[in-house]
Amino acid sequence: MARRLRLHRQGELHHHVRHPQAYPELGNCLYFDLAYKTHAVLYELPNNRLNWIWYINGAEPVLPGSSVTMKVSDAMVEEMREEAKRVWGPELARLMRETVEPFVNVIYDAGEPTPRLSWAGGRVALVGDAAHATTPHGLRSTNMSVVDARVLGRCLARYCREPCARSRARALAEYEAARLPVVAAQVLHARRLGRLKQGLVVGSHGEVFDARTATEEEVSQLR
Ligand SMILES: Cc1cc2nc3c(=O)[nH]c(=O)nc-3n(C[C@H](O)[C@H](O)[C@H](O)COP(=O)(O)OP(=O)(O)OC[C@H]3O[C@@H](n4cnc5c(N)ncnc54)[C@H](O)[C@@H]3O)c2cc1C
Missing domain, CATH: 3.50.50.60 (FAD/NAD(P)-binding domain)
Structure with missing residues (x-):
């Protein structure tokens, strides 16, 4: 089965102050952001934690075992932080910079829906x-x-x-x-x-969603 890979960079930032004081610009709810061929989500977890996920379509890494969660090297973290400054707003980039040990989860495209339950x-x-x-x-x-x-x-x-x-x-x-x-x-x-x-081709005419130029109608497909 041909499988396409998503790298799913993820991190949790622990902090000890309630969010409005610690990150007034982030608030208390779920945030979703789109950029060119990529997207990110950020949400609150219990016990004063924030979780963020940055979805990146990339080459398939070699996994050492059966787990799809990977530790990342210092160089990868540094590269991600630099990229975050270019791709995301300053608040999200700061959150990514301050996350101590971000990690990668590898996600594969699901196959065809099951024919039976x-x-x-x-x-x-x-x-x-x-x-x-x-x-x-x-x-x-x-x-x-x-x-x-x-x-x-x-x-x-x-x-x-x-x-x-x-x-x-x-x-x-x-x-x-x-x-x-x-x-x-x-x-x-x-x-x-x-x-x-992720800006991949959808449909038979080679259509690609581009967050920078999408019309309101195109954006409504994301619901
Ligand atoms: C990184 C990531 C992010 C996700 N984000 C979201 C999200 O934002 N929103 C959302 O709705 N979903 C999300 N999901 C999906 C969600 O976690 C799963 O759809 C959900 O957990 C499926 O529940 P389940 O009970 O079917 O399976 P699981 O939660 O996988 O439960 C299966 C359980 O069976 C146990 N088990 C396996 N083999 C055996 C065995 N032989 N004997 C006994 N026990 C066994 C496992 O240890 C596990 O506890 C995410 C998943 C991942 C990996």
């Missing part, structure tokens, strides 16, 4: 990422997993009062009918969002 003749059901690995550009993967589990639980409760293979198969079939169209559409939507935000 229920397997092995109604004996196995998949939920969440196991069923539909999704690129993070839609910011909905966690919700999808939670809803899968809830719907599956309801279907099992409805049909499976008595343990019986036939009722279990019906429960799983109903679960699949309810969730498959939704999650399949989300996988494709997230993949398209990722391509738009």
Whole structure:
């Protein structure tokens, strides 16, 4: 399977003062910023922490083990900080500069949406990422997993009062009918969002989203 790579630079900045005082220009909510062929998000975490993510489309690195999280060299961090000054506003660039140990998460394009959620003749059901690995550009993967589990639980409760293979198969079939169209559409939507935000070709006519020149209509595709 051809896989395209996203480098997902990420860091957490710990600070001990509430945000409005520490970073009055950042506020308390979720920030999203687009630049040419790249984008970044910044949001608040519990315990006075900020998390930022800078999405970069790049060459596939060699991963030392099975983890997709990589430590980065001092030289890479320095390069990132310099680049941040050119790409992002001064507040975000400062946040990136002051983050002590940023790291890289490697993200691969999801394949085609799964054709099924229920397997092995109604004996196995998949939920969440196991069923539909999704690129993070839609910011909905966690919700999808939670809803899968809830719907599956309801279907099992409805049909499976008595343990019986036939009722279990019906429960799983109903679960699949309810969730498959939704999650399949989300996988494709997230993949398209990722391509738009990274300035990759979308559609058959070579269209590329460019944050610098995008019309209002083009921007509305990012929803
Ligand atoms: C870097 C990154 C950023 C993300 N950002 C967002 C975001 O902003 N918004 C969003 O909605 N989603 C985001 N996601 C996606 C989100 O984390 C997943 O979609 C979500 O966690 C999927 O939940 P899950 O329960 O299906 O799987 P998981 O959360 O992966 O849970 C699976 C669990 O099973 C355990 N496990 C695995 N194998 C075994 C085994 N053999 N025996 C027992 N246990 C096992 C694992 O340890 C894990 O705890 C992000 C993901 C990543 C990696």
